[in-house]
Amino acid sequence: MLTERWRLNADVAYLPWTDFKGRDHHLLRPTTMFDEQRSNGGRGVQVEGVLSYFVTRNFSVGVGGRYWAMWTNSRSDSLCSSSGCVEPTMLAKYSMERWGTFFQASYKLD
Template sequence: MNDEDWAIDPDGVPTAYYLTGSREANGRFTYYTADAGYDFLRGSSYKAGAFVGWTYYGQKSDSIGCIQLALPYYPCFGGSENDNRTVHKRTVGSEDANWNALRIGLTAESVLLDRWRLSAEVAYLPWTDFHGRDNHLYRETTTFLDQRGSGGGGVQLEGVLSYFITDTFSVGVGARYWARWTSRGSEDFGSGRNGFGTFHSANDARYSMERWGTFLQASYKFD
């Protein structure tokens, strides 16, 4: 994880730039999607349809260690003495991001040869909602940033190639790409237990996420 910060003078002019790097640990993500749709084209070896639904994506991760990337001789802030020698042993931060979005899309499926099936879907996200918390733990007083965003949009693409081992059981390999973003957002800074000292710090925040990869799946169809 890279963390960028700018020091700004009272006139709003940047005076310094800081960039630190940390290792990620204990990361996990959760997602679900619920759709309702209708196949408007259907044949013996293909079908195509449209759907509308809702999708959720959440990600939590911890960052361990700290190294200066922009100013190699500048210490990573933390603790009463800013002891840079022990930073690599400690958890320095955590991220909690949650996305909800409406989705509208098209889906298609075709049978290839005897037991092969190719399916694909594309979804447009006309509205997104984001909330997250960025915790800074390597400080004398724990600080955090509460983040909110909405509006924006996104896209979800997915394709799966499946093989039917039997008439009802199949295995497949797929690829997907997800992206979403907000058009407006805010950020509140807090410190201490239960947010003591919280104050509003930004109205022009923007948030975005991008994820892509491959996956394996198994499916059983009930007659």
């Protein structure tokens, strides 16, 4: 609790292992290939923070933010299609980042 009515919460999570499977869709081309890129052994992190205000002892409203990030090792990629999986000559590194904000309301029963 920051004061009697304000509270700040924060969470951090570490992902020690991630898997990735992506499919490249070129649907605007006359011939479409559905090759998949796969990778495993990556890492990730999630961070979240919420600032809440207690309107009453049991009811609070808040605003928060959340960030996710995941990435793969460039040493563990493979390219897969309908004919099977092969090790590519040029390794790629994949990553994903997402963020967002949210509003919340909470009521605590006694």
